[in-house]
Amino acid sequence: MNKKQLVAKLSGSLNLSKADAERTFDTITNTILDALKGDDSVKIAGFGTYKVAKRKARIGRNPRTGEQIQIAASQKVKFLPAKALKEIFNK
Amino acid sequence: MNKKQLVAKLSGSLNLSKADAERTFDTITNTILDALKGDDSVKIAGFGTYKVAKRKARIGRNPRTGEQIQIAASQKVKFLPAKALKEIFNK
DNA sequence: TTACTATATGCAATAATTGCATATCTATTT
DNA sequence: AAATAGATATGCAATTATTGCATATAGTAA
Structure with missing residues (x-):
């Protein structure tokens, strides 16, 4: 949908x-x-919580070339589903 | 909030x-x-996608006792933030 | 409807994260 | 106020996110 x-x-x-x-x-x-x-963060009871997760800078690797690369710190939105959702989908 | x-x-x-x-x-x-x-799945352009992720059964551990336990397969709702969100939070 | 833009997919190595049980504490809803 | 829901903390293994880039598909805007 x-x-x-x-x-x-x-x-x-x-x-x-x-x-x-x-x-x-x-x-x-x-x-x-x-x-x-x-x-x-935005907490919605019975649905879930949206929060911003901070990720530190780190050293990664380009899998295509094997070359090491520096990955900058970043932020992403995470959604943590509420307990109610687990119950809905696991029964 | x-x-x-x-x-x-x-x-x-x-x-x-x-x-x-x-x-x-x-x-x-x-x-x-x-x-x-x-x-x-529910795809909302410019916001993100909600989808149900299936997780296989696996071996876990009771952190309190250290005891190994069998964990049944389950499902959970995942939210994948849209590209637009990454841009908002990483600039 | 056409043209543009976003997203999915695949590849692989590695790093980060999840999720397990459960009691207690706090926040929130009714 | 009472009842329900969520956060927290713990160790460790399974899972998944991340990277670049190309292509394919899907979705949106004009």
Whole structure:
């Protein structure tokens, strides 16, 4: 399912036009991203937690050439699914 | 930021009551979960992809006792952040 | 609809991360 | 306020992320 299909579903269940459903959805993802940018994690009970994980710089390797390369520190968004999700999928 | 605070923010930016904002939010997460339950992944361009990862059975360890234990196969929800997110957080 | 852009896939070596059980403590929801 | 959910901590092995780059596919924007 892609965003277009998701928005179509939401349009139905939220009783909104597709344009409004998309705006609503975008507002939510943007709000989450803004919080993460501000270094805050976003905890949603029963769903999961979004947080920014910092990764240190390290030495890697280009597997194609075997050559060692320096990999810069970076950050990525992680999602930790809530316990409820495990139960849903493991029964 | 927890769900309550997120809903409060959304209530403002979506111009909805807190109750409606929460219902809207829950509808979205439930729609995503339903898709995942149906073994479909949910791809949201510019945000990320939710998918169900299957994990094989394997041998683990009870860290308290050190004792080896057999761990059953399981499934978990994974979130793969989109490229756009990496750019946001690594510049 | 066309043109553009994002993402998936494959390769392999290595580094980083996960996840296990479980009790306790804290946060959050009802 | 009571009840539920999540964080924490632990050691160690299995798993996965990461890198570059090319190609293929899918998705999005104009």
